[in-house]
Amino acid sequence: MFKLDEFKQLVRDFRDVADFLVVYVAEAHSSDGWSFGNNFDISQHRSLKERLSAAQILVQNDPLCPVVVDEMSNVSAIKYAAQPERLYVLQAGKVLYKGGMGPWGYNPQEVRSVLQKIK
Template identity: 75%
Template sequence: MFKLDEFKQLVRDFGDVADFLVIYISEAHATDDWAFGNNVDIKQHRDLSERLTAAQSLVEKDPLCPVVVDEMSNITASRYGALPERLYVLQGGNVMYKGGKGPWGYSPEEVRMVLQKMK
């Protein structure tokens, strides 16, 4: 949620050259586990229903693109090394950009530079 506005600006600026998708994964900063003091109040998901409910809080912030959820086995997060968050640009099934792990390696500005080259 920290850089959601920057992400939304990417969607606005590059929606004509890229399809955007958010995959909601395991909650990295769950309030019943390890949390930032000023973060959203979401507990660790015990089942898919809880993960869907948590993802709804993101949908309500209107990320301007589809939001899907990872399986409870966390297969997507595992395969993409996405915990707690990570940005990717894919083209034709190939990884064109693999961002650093968030929150410190989460850089919408780097994605912007990659997408500008694709325009």
């Protein structure tokens, strides 16, 4: 959420060359786990219903692209090493860019550079 505005600007600037998708995975900073003081009050998901409910917070902040939710087995998070967060650029099933793990490796400006080359 910290860099959501920067992500939204990417969507606005490159929606003509890329399809954007957010995959909501397990909560990295749950209120009943390792959390920040000024974070959203989201407990670790114990069911898909809870994960869907938590994802609604993101949807309400209008990321300008579809939001899907990872399975409770965390198959997407595991396959893409996406926890707590990570940015990817895929083209024709091939990874063009794999960002660093968030929050420190979450760098929308690197994605911007990759997408500018495609544009």
